Amino acid sequence: MPGHRLTGEDRGLIAEGLAEGLGYAEIGRRLGRPASTVLREVTRNGGPEGYRANGAQEATRDRARRRKQADRPPAPVVPGAGDGRDPREVQEFTDFFTLLLEQQGLPRMASRVLVCLYVTDSGAVTAAELVGRLRVSPASVSSAVNFLEQQGMIRRERTPGERRERYVMDGDIWRRSTLAALRMNDALIAASRRGAEVLGATSPAGTRFGTSAEFLLIMSEALRQVMERWERRASPGEPDPA
Secondary structure (H helix, E strand, O other): OOOOOOOHHHHHHHHHHHHOOOOHHHHHHHHOOOHHHHHHHHHHOOHHHHOOHHHHHHHHHHHHHHHHHOOOOOOOOOOOOOOOOOHHHHHHHHHHHHHHHHHOOOOHHHHHHHHHHHOOOOOEEEHHHHHHHHOOOHHHHHHHHHHHHHOOOOEEEEOOOOOOEEEEOOOOHHHHHHHHHHHHHHHHHHHHHHHHHHHOOOOHHHHHHHHHHHHHHHHHHHHHHHHHHHHHHHOOOOOOOO
């Protein structure tokens, strides 16, 4: 039943669906569960290639035992759980979105910091607040913040008259991140072209670099078109030709 824990039978059906090459949405429909539940279950237990029903069932029991054995104080308030929201649902979504960002290649601590900002209505927190909410060391927060800032995903700001910095994100996060990716692509294109020149354009290694440069150039052109379309859409009075 939706909303209840997965059973051994459910996990067997998930394994069968993966073996058949079905997507998470289709497996979820078979189970009467959201696709996100299936994604989270598979990711926690070996991924699409390594998922085994029996192993997943045993791993779930182990996690449950560890939770019962851990004598920890109550968890801090869940960020974003105010205004009548269900804290459990907010926490479940927070965990899921963090996992999704990790699957996209974002480091785990950076993912946790970013999602903590994402689900906070103000979109701004201090380092001390991140340490308290995530229950991690200041050094971990500092490293994650530096990484996210380099990627253009957050920024620092300081309220006049206050010494503490706040880390801020807004709805422009993916535009800034894409601009950062474009800058990196431009650097990779130049380096790949240089590699093809140094190694010889007709050699296997040189050809590899040349092909990489061509692909990255096409990708950058496509991203720039997307950015231009977004700018037109975001500017009042300017129609989107698409």
